[in-house]
Amino acid sequence: MNAINIDNLNKTYDGQTNALNNISLKIPKGEIFGFLGPNGSGKTTTVRILNGILTATSGYAEILGRPLGDNNIEIHRSCGVMTESSSCYENLTAKQNLVFFGKMHGIDERQLDERSDSILKRLGLLSVKDKKVKSFSSGMKKRVSLGLALVHNPQILFLDEPTSGLDPENALNVTKLIKELAQENRVTIFLCTHQLKYAEEICSLYSFIKDGYILGVGTFYQLASRKNATLRLKIRAKNVSEEFGFENESNGIYSKDIQGDEEANMLIQRILKNGGQIYEAVQQKWTLEQLYFKYIKDIKDMSSSTSL
Amino acid sequence: MKGNERALISKDMNEITSSKRIIMPMTILPVILTVFLPLLILAGAKFMERDPSIMERMEPLLTKLPSEYSEFTPPQLLIRVALDLMYPSFFLVIPIMCSGVIGASSFVGEKERKTLESLLYTPISMVQLLRAKILGIFVPTFIITLASFVVFCIIFNIGGLIYFGNFILPSLQWLIIIFWITPAISLFSLTFTVMISARSKTFQEALQVSGLLVIPVMLVLVTQMIGVLLISNSVMFIVGLVLYIISLILINRIAAKFVPEKLI
Numbered sequence: 001m002n003a004i005n006i007d008n009l010n011k012t013y014d015g016q017t018n019a020l021n022n023i024s025l026k027i028p029k030g031e032i033f034g035f036l037g038p039n040g041s042g043k044t045t046t047v048r049i050l051n052g053i054l055t056a057t058s059g060y061a062e063i064l065g066r067p068l069g070d071n072n073i074e075i076h077r078s079c080g081v082m083t084e085s086s087s088c089y090e091n092l093t094a095k096q097n098l099v100f101f102g103k104m105h106g107i108d109e110r111q112l113d114e115r116s117d118s119i120l121k122r123l124g125l126l127s128v129k130d131k132k133v134k135s136f137s138s139g140m141k142k143r144v145s146l147g148l149a150l151v152h153n154p155q156i157l158f159l160d161e162p163t164s165g166l167d168p169e170n171a172l173n174v175t176k177l178i179k180e181l182a183q184e185n186r187v188t189i190f191l192c193t194h195q196l197k198y199a200e201e202i203c204s205l206y207s208f209i210k211d212g213y214i215l216g217v218g219t220f221y222q223l224a225s226r227k228n229a230t231l232r233l234k235i236r237a238k239n240v241s242e243e244f245g246f247e248n249e250s251n252g253i254y255s256k257d258i259q260g261d262e263e264a265n266m267l268i269q270r271i272l273k274n275g276g277q278i279y280e281a282v283q284q285k286w287t288l289e290q291l292y293f294k295y296i297k298d299i300k301d302m303s304s305s306t307s308l
Numbered sequence: 309m310k311g312n313e314r315a316l317i318s319k320d321m322n323e324i325t326s327s328k329r330i331i332m333p334m335t336i337l338p339v340i341l342t343v344f345l346p347l348l349i350l351a352g353a354k355f356m357e358r359d360p361s362i363m364e365r366m367e368p369l370l371t372k373l374p375s376e377y378s379e380f381t382p383p384q385l386l387i388r389v390a391l392d393l394m395y396p397s398f399f400l401v402i403p404i405m406c407s408g409v410i411g412a413s414s415f416v417g418e419k420e421r422k423t424l425e426s427l428l429y430t431p432i433s434m435v436q437l438l439r440a441k442i443l444g445i446f447v448p449t450f451i452i453t454l455a456s457f458v459v460f461c462i463i464f465n466i467g468g469l470i471y472f473g474n475f476i477l478p479s480l481q482w483l484i485i486i487f488w489i490t491p492a493i494s495l496f497s498l499t500f501t502v503m504i505s506a507r508s509k510t511f512q513e514a515l516q517v518s519g520l521l522v523i524p525v526m527l528v529l530v531t532q533m534i535g536v537l538l539i540s541n542s543v544m545f546i547v548g549l550v551l552y553i554i555s556l557i558l559i560n561r562i563a564a565k566f567v568p569e570k571l572i
Contacts, residue, residue: 053428053568076431085572086425089319091326103315104430132326148426 001065003029003156003188004050009059011045011212019045021212023059027205029155030186032178034203036196036292042212043192044083047158050190051081064155077105080154083192084161088144090134094125097133097144098151105152112151119147122177124170139166146174150181157181160192175202200288208295215295220288227294229286233258233267236280240271258283312432313440320414320444329511330413334452338402342460345398349390350467353383383471391464391476396485396539397528402456403494404525406449408518411501414441416514419505419571428568438502438566442559445498446491453490457482484544492551497521499558506570 004027011020020042027033035043048054050061052072061068063075088097098116099109107115120126123143128136133144142165149157162178163171179202181187193199199206206223208215216223224230234255240246244267246254258264264283271278286294324330356362362382369389380388418424427437461477468476478486501518508514528539539547 048572051429053425053572055567055569073431073433076429079429081426081429083425085422086429087422088426089323089423090421091323092319096322100315100319101426101430104312104427104432106311106431145426 002026005062007060010057012057031205032182032189032203034199034206035192037209041209078155080149081158082145082149093130094144095129101148102151156188158190196289231258232284233264234282234284238277240276316440317444338456342456346463353386356382387467400525403453403490404497404521406452407494407498410445411498412511412514415505416508417511425572434566449494488548492548495555496551499555
């Protein structure tokens, strides 16, 4: 069973512009799913719909086999959410915040005391647990918010930019915690971010979203294969003829998409035969960032050719 | 009531007591109305004791009051006028202000501080959320009003012992005010605040609009003071009943529109 199934989901706020356009996603249990797109692309709207805070204009979605709209309370029991538009109570202490949200989820008070301390410890906040959140730095507040999403042992965790505003050490700790949750407890992570390098480091499945449209879904390999972009040959060279189709990046650095070793060898030989000089050559895998921009560029090209 | 509703009410109470912007107005106004002003009235009574000519100057008011008032000595008259005509309206400012401040903080404050969305992700139904929020406003408002009334009774009973030779509070009129009118006006005021909270973006904005409710109460005060209107116990009972009915109608309307999408 998939943790999340979304089928042709649409959302419009004003009846004219669509915030989401026929979104369909299937996310298996235990995956760390990266929902990647710029600000205003529809990531938070999707999270809000999947948690019953917003109602979809049309389409179908289910969480752990439960259709949205029927019993959202059960969905809230199994999901933990941390978005940039939801915060913790600043007039309460870190521990009071966790205990309050634990009680809201119906957790027994004795169990809650132990559990909130253990979460605060993992988030590096145990020593300040009795201080009011308003005295915390923004990074610490973010970690408290993450703690709130974790307090009831959710099966699905929705995280919106979980490491933005965190210092490198704490960002690393949070990333480690997310990975551990996915591995040890088979928690499905729905991670919204525009930090593509971070997503590449942590996610096992990706989806690109822009202006409410899904541009691509799959593993890195699947996304890359669809664009014939599994490998890229990068050379530092001189006198490289345009006929070989290399892209001149800067100061004698050229790059080109290739299929594998044979094509790399053939290209290098042909450049040399043609009077070119090669000082350095390396086969590079595409980064998620390059892949994302490839998808964006293709969509732009497609829309401009349609408008012509 | 379920555990999560109790947790929400207790959290709201905790927030009220730890927030200066809520606790300050809720302390200052009751202290002025139930301590300083009554002490001033008692001081005024002492002063009137020495100046019997004051009764002549109050003749126009006395003609509009029931005959029993003409039998009072000047200090007794001042205390009775304050208790029977001035304070019933004055006192209602306390529950209106409390439910306005707590209500604005409880709804708009949560929206402003982005904590309402966090609450909406917890397994609480919208009916439970509304009920807990209403109780979280109503209960502290009533406790503050009741505590203010106890202090008010002590101070006026000192005056009662001095000038009447017995305790003058609580009277039937004041019992109706505290246990019938005050809950009714608190409920109405908080319902009004919840309604405007949906449209307000900031705590201050919601507070200013909810403060408009003081105007009709002040009008009743003025009309009482100039003797145009004398509110009897039965009128107070009917006014309370009307306020309860209007509040229940409004709560039902709010509940129908109380959906997450309209709250965030």
